[in-house]
Amino acid sequence: MNEFVIRTEELTKEQISDFFVSSDYEQAVIDKLKAPSPVLLVGSRGVGKSFLFKVCEIQLLNDFERLRILPVSLTFRKASLVKTSTPDQFQYWMLARICSELLRTLRKTGTITPIASGLGVLSGETASELSKTDYLVKEFEDSWRTPGKTIDITNLPTLDDFLDAVQDLCEELNILRIVLFIDEAAHVFLPQQQREFFTLFRDLRSPFIKCNAAVYPGVTVYGETFEPIHDAVRIDLVRNVNDPNYIANMKEMVLRQVRDSSLATRLSKNGQNFTLLAYAASGNPRYLLNSIAMAERMDSKSVNQVFREYYREKQWAEHTKLSDRFPGYKRFIDWGRDFLETNVIPELKTKNDDYLLNGNGKGTTFYFWVHNSAPHEVKEAFRILEYSGLVYEDAAGIRATRSEVGTRYMVNIGCLLAFEASPTATGLSIIRQADIRRMSEYGANQAVFKKIQGCVIGTETDVLKEHLRKNIDLLDLTDWQKQKMHEISINTIGELISAPEDRLKTAKYIADVRARTIRNAGIAAVCEYLLG
Structure with a gap:
């Protein structure tokens, strides 16, 4: 072994x-x-x-x-x-x-x-x-x-x-x-x-x-x-799975640690299964080495078992356990997992199935896009998902439908394929026919985002309370935006993030986009204190 x-x-x-x-x-x-x-x-x-x-x-x-x-x-x-x-x-x-x-x-x-x-x-x-x-x-x-x-x-x-x-x-x-x-x-x-x-x-x-x-x-x-x-x-540090040399480089990383000649033979004999696991690792060498060790026989049965145990169970469990380390982020951690498992991945799977079975669309996908003006709480949840290696930021400033600007993310390919009945049967087809333009899109005001809005303040520590009392003049806002907030008696960071966006819009010349921008600035300023 x-x-x-x-x-x-x-x-x-x-x-x-x-x-x-x-x-x-x-x-x-x-x-x-x-x-x-x-x-x-x-x-x-x-x-x-x-x-x-x-x-x-x-x-x-x-x-x-x-x-x-x-x-x-x-x-x-x-x-x-x-x-x-x-x-x-x-x-x-x-x-x-x-x-x-x-x-x-x-x-x-x-x-x-x-x-x-x-x-x-x-x-x-x-x-x-x-x-x-x-x-x-x-x-x-x-x-x-x-x-x-x-x-x-x-x-x-x-x-x-x-x-x-x-x-x-x-x-x-x-x-x-x-x-x-x-x-x-x-x-x-x-x-x-x-x-x-x-x-x-x-x-x-x-x-x-x-x-x-x-x-x-x-x-x-x-x-x-x-x-x-x-x-x-x-x-x-994100390795591009679309790089022409990606599979060769990942294979070389593994082979340089292989001391068992029989394993090297199995890797060569089951090249398609190795390629699938290399893509599933999404550029993470540790994921690849762990999955190769688990799928020692490298046949379809053992590789499918890796997807069930490693990508469908262990990875998600590790993410959820972060709540113990960062209790202030528990709601972000739980919401991020739920959003990925019940919204993003099922929608991507539906698109992939529809293409593979019915030929609808221009290809498969493992990408999704989120509007720049999405609530800041959503972006914080995605950052924790990135820490866990469940999603990766692919590109910022990407235009989507109606030329709206946002960030494109890639779902961990192993976690996506773990939802397949038999990853070894369909996985490579999904990967090789992927079209980045088929990404799922989530606008600024998705209903599912409302579940995470307003969760910034849970149990207030003394440090957090002190931070919430700080003046909004410290925030990364224009002088004009700060003036408009002071005009409606929103003077502290705590008052800003506690106020619903409708109240922010009572200020003259503050409409939907500006209200969201101002509120997000306040939330961004306080989020790091939740880690304490």
């Missing part, structure tokens, strides 16, 4: 290099990770964010003598252990961790020399002693044992001192740039910690240092000071 390794943390550097399949798409992502601009690598679980970080790190280390770009890899997994009374403790701990890992990398690569004057600043000591920063990190991470303990941060550099020290190091050691690879950047943080992290991410910017962070869609809180569009290059 072949046991696949599905998590990057379990792989050695040699295995990562051996398993990496270099397609044009993957290498283009890696090149952006090497470039000077900070990057947010966004993707659902299992798409390969950590893996590409490691590949990039390995390439930079191998090419260090030529490029002089130093990669520093770190995680903040121990964030929950920091429990001190020190003001701004979390920021201090993160900065100490970065200093510690940078020093560790310099030692491992043999880059440190006696002339490197910046070392003393980073370590809190003279260049000959390199222990105080590591000790400070340990103190923070052991503080859960004695909550409230005050930690002496005298030797920790300020952010400005840190940036100056990095510049000194780079100039003295002939380093062009230091690149920080921060994996699972926000996944292990509390919402307030996420806000602090992205503030630091934004401030850690100079010609001599840049940050790359791997984040999940839908559950990442950026805060008010960090703007993903302006403060970083955002890369959505």
Whole structure:
């Protein structure tokens, strides 16, 4: 039996290099990770964010003598252990961790020399002693044992001192740039910690240092000071199933981990079934490896069983369990699953059946489209579905019927085909005859959307209450729109999102579209606080 390794943390550097399949798409992502601009690598679980970080790190280390770009890899997994009374403790701990890992990398690569004057600043000591920063990190991470303990941060550099020290190091050691690879950047943080992290991410910017962070869609809180569009290059890691080389690349990913020659033979013998599972994975290597392991025999019976157990049961159950982790998002999670299972997928299946059985239409489809002016609660639910890997944003700003503009999504192909009586009998026909123009469309005022509207405020935490009391002048609205809201005595974010759209339309010159836009801005501003 072949046991696949599905998590990057379990792989050695040699295995990562051996398993990496270099397609044009993957290498283009890696090149952006090497470039000077900070990057947010966004993707659902299992798409390969950590893996590409490691590949990039390995390439930079191998090419260090030529490029002089130093990669520093770190995680903040121990964030929950920091429990001190020190003001701004979390920021201090993160900065100490970065200093510690940078020093560790310099030692491992043999880059440190006696002339490197910046070392003393980073370590809190003279260049000959390199222990105080590591000790400070340990103190923070052991503080859960004695909550409230005050930690002496005298030797920790300020952010400005840190940036100056990095510049000194780079100039003295002939380093062009230091690149920080921060994996699972926000996944292990509390919402307030996420806000602090992205503030630091934004401030850690100079010609001599840049940050790359791997984040999940839908559950990442950026805060008010960090703007993903302006403060970083955002890369959505989604492999295109319509790429001519898609199947070949996915097959190569699997074959590089196959140690059982009989499995390789079965994959070759049952090529059609492998192709079906590759498409079902929708570009997610972890999904593919898991499904190949489950369908070890690779015959039609075992492959159909994968669709029933993995794509029809496990994937949905994993999505529903997110309510335990994000209780403030429970209604979004439940509504998103219900909308997908009872509206989107049945409608897509009807279109596909009608084409395959009766020849009606121009092809099959696994796409749907949602109007830009749909309630913001709907968009939040879709972001959680993206986190779970049940849907993928395919393209924004797409025109549909009557030239309306919206976003096109792709349903996880495995979840769609799981509704077929026999996926191995009809699956490839659906995939190969798909026409993107056959997407199902959901306008701004669908009746099913009303079920999710107004669910933003459930149990109000103290932090949420404080946020709801904030003035609407803080929102991303025009001065004219804010003025119109003040005219009808809507002054706070709480008042705005609690008011029905009909009340917003009592303001002069505010009709349907503007009312929805204004309300959505208020909901967008408060949604991230639900994660707390």
